Amino acid sequence: WPYCRKRCSYCNFNKYVVPAVDEAAVGACLVREARTLLRLSQVQSVTSVFFGGGTPSLASPGTIAAVLEAIAGAAHLPTGAEVTLEANPSSACPQRLASFRVAGVNRLSIGVQSLDDTELRLLGREHTAVEARGAVEAARGLFPGRTSIDLIFGLPMQSQDAWEQGLEAALGLCDDHISLYQLTLERGTALAAQVWGGRLPAPPQDLLADMYHTACAMLVSAGFRHYEVSNFARKGAVSTHNLSYWRAEQYIGVGPGAHGRFVPWGDGGCSREARVQTLEPDAWMREVQSRGHGTRCRVVLSPLEHMGASTAPLLVMEWVMTSTHGAQRWGHFSPHLSLQAMFGAPGEAAELQRQGWLVLDSSGLRCRRRGLALLDSLLPSLLCQLQRA
Amino acid sequence: MTLAGRTAAWWARLWGPRLPAVRLCPPPGLPAGPAACQRPYSSHGKEKVDMSTYPAESIRNFSIIAHVDHGKSTLADRLLEITGTIAKTDRNKQVLDKLQVERERGITVKAQSASLFYNYEGVNYLLNLIDTPGHVDFSYEVSRSLSACQGVILVVDANEGIQAQTVANFYLAFEAQLAIIPVINKIDLKNADPERVEKQIEKLFDIPIDECVRISAKKGTNVETVLQKVIEKIPPPKCNTADPLKALVFDSTFDHYRGVIANIALFGGEIQKGHKIVSAHTKKRYEVNEVGILTPNEQPTHKLYAGQVGYVIAGMKEVTEAQIGDTLFLYKQPVEPLPGFKSAKPMVFAGMYPVDQTEYNNLKSALERLTLNDSSVTVHRDSSLALGAGWRLGFLGLLHMEVFNQRLEQEYNMSVILTAPTVPYKAVLSSAKLIKEYGKEEITIINPAQFPDKRSVSEYLEPIVLGTIVTPQEYIGKIIVLCQDRRAVQKDMVYIDEHRVMLKYLFPLNEIVVDFYDALKSLSSGYASFDYEDAGYQATDLIKMDILLNGNPVEELATIVHNDKAYATGKFMCERLKDAIPRQLFEIAIQAAIGKKIIARETLKAYRKNVVAKCYGGDITRRMKLLKRQAEGKKLMRKIGNVEVPRDAFIRVLKRQADK
Numbered sequence A: 001w002p003y004c005r006k007r008c009s010y011c012n013f014n015k016y017v018v019p020a021v022d023e024a025a026v027g028a029c030l031v032r033e034a035r036t037l038l039r040l041s042q043v044q045s046v047t048s049v050f051f052g053g054g055t056p057s058l059a060s061p062g063t064i065a066a067v068l069e070a071i072a073g074a075a076h077l078p079t080g081a082e083v084t085l086e087a088n089p090s091s092a093c094p095q096r097l098a099s100f101r102v103a104g105v106n107r108l109s110i111g112v113q114s115l116d117d118t119e120l121r122l123l124g125r126e127h128t129a130v131e132a133r134g135a136v137e138a139a140r141g142l143f144p145g146r147t148s149i150d151l152i153f154g155l156p157m158q159s160q161d162a163w164e165q166g167l168e169a170a171l172g173l174c175d176d177h178i179s180l181y182q183l184t185l186e187r188g189t190a191l192a193a194q195v196w197g198g199r200l201p202a203p204p205q206d207l208l209a210d211m212y213h214t215a216c217a218m219l220v221s222a223g224f225r226h227y228e229v230s231n232f233a234r235k236g237a238v239s240t241h242n243l244s245y246w247r248a249e250q251y252i253g254v255g256p257g258a259h260g261r262f263v264p265w266g267d268g269g270c271s272r273e274a275r276v277q278t279l280e281p282d283a284w285m286r287e288v289q290s291r292g293h294g295t296r297c298r299v300v301l302s303p304l305e306h307m308g309a310s311t312a313p314l315l316v317m318e319w320v321m322t323s324t325h326g327a328q329r330w331g332h333f334s335p336h337l338s339l340q341a342m343f344g345a346p347g348e349a350a351e352l353q354r355q356g357w358l359v360l361d362s363s364g365l366r367c368r369r370r371g372l373a374l375l376d377s378l379l380p381s382l383l384c385q386l387q388r389a
Numbered sequence B: 001m002t003l004a005g006r007t008a009a010w011w012a013r014l015w016g017p018r019l020p021a022v023r024l025c026p027p028p029g030l031p032a033g034p035a036a037c038q039r040p041y042s043s044h045g046k047e048k049v050d051m052s053t054y055p056a057e058s059i060r061n062f063s064i065i066a067h068v069d070h071g072k073s074t075l076a077d078r079l080l081e082i083t084g085t086i087a088k089t090d091r092n093k094q095v096l097d098k099l100q101v102e103r104e105r106g107i108t109v110k111a112q113s114a115s116l117f118y119n120y121e122g123v124n125y126l127l128n129l130i131d132t133p134g135h136v137d138f139s140y141e142v143s144r145s146l147s148a149c150q151g152v153i154l155v156v157d158a159n160e161g162i163q164a165q166t167v168a169n170f171y172l173a174f175e176a177q178l179a180i181i182p183v184i185n186k187i188d189l190k191n192a193d194p195e196r197v198e199k200q201i202e203k204l205f206d207i208p209i210d211e212c213v214r215i216s217a218k219k220g221t222n223v224e225t226v227l228q229k230v231i232e233k234i235p236p237p238k239c240n241t242a243d244p245l246k247a248l249v250f251d252s253t254f255d256h257y258r259g260v261i262a263n264i265a266l267f268g269g270e271i272q273k274g275h276k277i278v279s280a281h282t283k284k285r286y287e288v289n290e291v292g293i294l295t296p297n298e299q300p301t302h303k304l305y306a307g308q309v310g311y312v313i314a315g316m317k318e319v320t321e322a323q324i325g326d327t328l329f330l331y332k333q334p335v336e337p338l339p340g341f342k343s344a345k346p347m348v349f350a351g352m353y354p355v356d357q358t359e360y361n362n363l364k365s366a367l368e369r370l371t372l373n374d375s376s377v378t379v380h381r382d383s384s385l386a387l388g389a390g391w392r393l394g395f396l397g398l399l400h401m402e403v404f405n406q407r408l409e410q411e412y413n414m415s416v417i418l419t420a421p422t423v424p425y426k427a428v429l430s431s432a433k434l435i436k437e438y439g440k441e442e443i444t445i446i447n448p449a450q451f452p453d454k455r456s457v458s459e460y461l462e463p464i465v466l467g468t469i470v471t472p473q474e475y476i477g478k479i480i481v482l483c484q485d486r487r488a489v490q491k492d493m494v495y496i497d498e499h500r501v502m503l504k505y506l507f508p509l510n511e512i513v514v515d516f517y518d519a520l521k522s523l524s525s526g527y528a529s530f531d532y533e534d535a536g537y538q539a540t541d542l543i544k545m546d547i548l549l550n551g552n553p554v555e556e557l558a559t560i561v562h563n564d565k566a567y568a569t570g571k572f573m574c575e576r577l578k579d580a581i582p583r584q585l586f587e588i589a590i591q592a593a594i595g596k597k598i599i600a601r602e603t604l605k606a607y608r609k610n611v612v613a614k615c616y617g618g619d620i621t622r623r624m625k626l627l628k629r630q631a632e633g634k635k636l637m638r639k640i641g642n643v644e645v646p647r648d649a650f651i652r653v654l655k656r657q658a659d660k
Helices: A023-041 A061-074 A094-103 A117-122 A129-142 A160-173 A190-196 A205-221 A240-246 A281-291 A303-317 A325-333 A339-344 A348-354 A375-388 B003-015 B072-082 B100-105 B136-146 B164-175 B194-205 B223-233 B357-373 B398-412 B432-438 B473-485 B509-513 B516-523 B563-580 B620-636 B648-654
Strands: A048-051 A082-087 A107-113 A147-153 A177-182 A225-228 A231-233 A259-262 A273-277 A295-300 A358-361 A364-367 B059-066 B113-120 B123-130 B151-157 B179-185 B246-255 B259-268 B270-272 B276-279 B285-287 B290-294 B298-301 B303-305 B309-313 B327-330 B348-354 B378-384 B388-395 B416-418 B425-429 B442-445 B457-472 B489-495 B500-508 B529-540 B542-549 B559-562 B588-594 B597-604 B638-640 B643-645
Touching: A023 A061, A023 A281, A048 A061, A048 A240, A061 A094, A082 A094, A082 A240, A094 A129, A107 A129, A117 A129, A129 A147, A129 A160, A147 A160, A147 A205, A160 A205, A177 A205, A205 A225, A225 A240, A339 A348, A339 A358, A339 A375, A348 A358, A348 A375, A375 B620, B059 B072, B059 B136, B059 B164, B059 B223, B072 B113, B072 B123, B072 B151, B072 B179, B072 B223, B113 B223, B113 B290, B113 B309, B123 B223, B151 B164, B151 B194, B151 B223, B164 B179, B164 B194, B164 B457, B164 B529, B179 B194, B179 B223, B246 B357, B259 B270, B259 B303, B290 B303, B348 B357, B348 B378, B348 B398, B357 B388, B357 B398, B388 B398, B398 B416, B425 B432, B457 B473, B457 B509, B473 B489, B473 B500, B473 B516, B500 B509, B500 B529, B509 B516, B509 B559, B516 B529, B542 B563, B559 B563, B563 B588, B563 B597, B563 B648
Parallel strands: A048 A082, A082 A107, A107 A147, A147 A177, B059 B123, B059 B151, B151 B179
Antiparallel strands: A177 A231, A225 A231, A259 A273, A273 A295, A358 A364, B113 B123, B246 B259, B246 B327, B259 B309, B270 B303, B276 B285, B276 B327, B290 B298, B290 B309, B348 B388, B348 B416, B378 B388, B425 B442, B425 B457, B457 B500, B457 B529, B489 B500, B542 B559, B542 B588, B588 B597, B638 B643
């Protein structure tokens, strides 16, 4: 759902603030595109559905229901499949959330971002801390164990204490899943302009590191598992959908600017493609209406990109997921060169293992816990090694 | 893309759309240029100007000299417009500055020439404007240009008055015994004070006040008067077409298709296509393919005659064939060669290496081409354990080095590793063994790697220069402190008017080479100016300092420093390096060492967090792209041990002040 009521100061996603949305038309196009792409992929069974945005909680429950029906009609959607909806506290009153549940949503991800009104204003959010609390409590009542909250840290002028207190408050409020994002200043956003223009201070590197490390420690002691760089879950409330990206599984992106990666068997294709749908909603709708889908860009993924794309996720999560999945998946993408042969040979990976950042064993290549926070320093080295192979 | 392709593209850019405003039709009464219009004086050939109508008496060869930013290029633009050489439009800005780097930096690096046709009191004159570079580093080029002239226009800003380079340029012209036309420019500016500038000129150069011409080159005010003065005051070249050919090569450029284009000034005789000519320097024989004038791009003519300035293309292909200062004469009619120029004396040396050794040959040919256009750069082959095969280049100054590097990048798409610049030190050897090895007692050290140990040296010598500083008096205090800090000795101090002072100091060259100019500018809010000339050598106390990263020496940063300055320099370099190197997975010790003794240290802490793993809506592509870019960047880094250093870090360390 590409629409928002207000532009947040940090967000550079593909989103549109328009006075009136022709919901019927957009809904019909979402349904049509979902059907077309499912047919194209010849997917038998869907393991998870994620409504992202924009602000999908602004869509009516009827639209959500229609899309889910379309999916269930075109492929098998098991009863237990994870169906997540992203919700903004300002469009998450209990009645509305209940209707979403009736429509088939069984997991909520709430964009709390902060529990401090000053910070929320800086981020350009349209809700207050009180509204955020209300939304989370309502969600927990309706989706117990299946409610996630998003928090942002590293705001200009945010202190370590403020962040710890905010996180403490969030821990008192939250359910079993938390996503923590460090604020990234994206080009074209109001916040970036203020920081780069010198009107707001950029938070120092060391403070960001402290915030991240403290947060990890606090969450772990509250019983959460740090299952991915930015995601924490307890009582097994891991998001299936989130993991599937990193596991390099196939996914279909429906709607303006959505990304997908799948093999278009229905089109006679046999290699995996990275696909992006048309960004602008009106143009996207016209394309869906005329040819059933709004795919703007299709790129066949090279073996290297496969390997790169599967190395990154290996490292992102495998340090806790000690299973044989890693090596198996690698074998799937690179049948000729084993993970051992690739990264066991002298080179960057071997050096990083020697320095204690990585582990390579029969279950795969993993990042050690202390390496997780430094992933962006590790990955380019591995990519260099991949490119030479 | 091959190198050849790139070069061709560059030339196309240079000669193509860059100069769209060349006027094809000179004003009535002047000899016509190209075909498009009538040519009353041209009797043969469709597209060629007949130069025989311009005897030596109607020729004036002149340069414009000025301190940087005093309006030399603007005046040149106006002169070109008035004489119809280029069309009059608002877009004529720095027409003669053809290089990308010149336009970007607003400086003239490479002298260019243009022939102007001008009718004055019923006589058609041929005025050859020989442009000169406008920076202290390029005074060598100025003197080269002046040798083809009989007079100069000395431009002084009506607001800023006489500056250091004005003084230096004046003396170059004065010593060459050229006619000097003082011109006070920018009289349209609010703070213009031409009376004061006239007085300065009278006091310092002994030129009567009434000889100054007040103009505004920007607005065109009084520019015609300048042209008339050129005709009245500058003598025509003294030479005869009946004499045998005697042509001075005062500049050369290289064209990928046509080979060497030599700019020549004829001191006798005539030259045309088909002539067999000989280089006095190499004794090689050539057949002339084309001659012509520069307007300012090349325009072929039938002949060139004594006193005229133009170009010749004669099948010279080798880099070394068109020696600047060489004399060309006709085969079997040898002449006494003209006194050659003082060859350029490099003041700054630096090592240059390809980033990747497989690029060695491409870089070699790019260097050869570029040094043909810039013969003031000296090139010696060199090699280093860490950097592989490369060269040690000698430059006129740091700006010259930067410009050269920028041209390599822009015009030849070459990325290189440049080492710390060093000045040519000397050592008087005491060790018999070393004397035998070098075959002489006194050696010149242009590479810190070859710095001989104190035990085998009786004396180290360093080059010194005589610097001229012109400043408003309120900055004198700060400037004197700066000069003392740079180990300079005051030689002279003169008030050139009530407010301005000219200071003369003897500086060790290494103290001014990197950043003195920037420091001077910043402490005087840009008002003080500086120029210098060579002043020989003096005995000094030198040591070699190494910079270590986690114990491994960084060859690019090894420097020879004065003993008193070692600690400060070492500390400073470590600090700057700390800012220039990105954090890495481990802690990095940045140290300055003399021999085994560490004299300064900074510690760059290890990264504690470097991850932004956001995968929103399956957009892995964006992240992969970023990673790929980082991986590419990694390949370009210089590895010292396991520390990765961005290549521009070194030059950033060497510039003491933040970039302007």
